[in-house]
Amino acid sequence: MKSAPLILISPSTQRKGVEFSDTSISLSNRYTQAVVAAGGIPLIAPCTDSKELITELVRRSDGVLLTGGDDVQPEIYAPDLPQDLAKKVGDVEPERDVLELQLIDEVFRQKKPLLAICRGCQILNVALGGDLIVDIPTQISGALNHRRMDAKGDKVHEVALTPDSLLAKVTGEQNLGVNSTHHQAVGRVAKPLRATARSSDGIIEALELKTPGLLPYLLAVQFHPERLVDRYKEFLQIFRSFVWSCATASGKKYEI
8 A cells, every 4th residue: 555645634632532531532433444445544633733733744645534523613603603503502622623724724725635524514614714504403494304313324314416516426326315413514605615415405415616626626525424435335436536536636656
């Protein structure tokens, strides 16, 4: 695997980890397994606010993967959030927000491929100037149940894909059954992005660039493909297309 692309992965933070109950980082191994299955080498990022270190981590990596986790701080995208909605915000990870906002900035500055999953999709939209639906059941009348924690590895509803989208091309589908474990979602879409998948209640399930040339690859999904790769080839194809783009953009002669 000498020439396999190196994929930088953002982790969650924990106030008390296993070792000495220190502040720690946490990441489901399903992300790393999916990257390996697609032909990449995973590298888990430290939780740091050092711009110099983040710049160097992105420089040495061939692509960046933003993962799922807790809610994004509403102060970043809705500083005047009404109290009734503020009460619906779950746990937040301020240190992680700082890390990922800088990672996104560096990805665009250095023009590296980016795959964003669930929370990653949300913070990408926030970073580029969009906002979020704070709580789907509160704000969207008649919405589907998008927080199916009882079925994290199962398809629980369908999403309709935009025909000319990267997601449709990669999966070979026009309608895609997905899992769903979130209570927040993309609200106002950031100007550089476009929505390319929606569920039947109108919730945005994928974002891509309006102008694809801004990055070698950008795909952001609200569902968790890493939990479905072992049973459904279309979700493994998402990771394969990302890793292939990372290899191609970096000039590595590598077949996936």
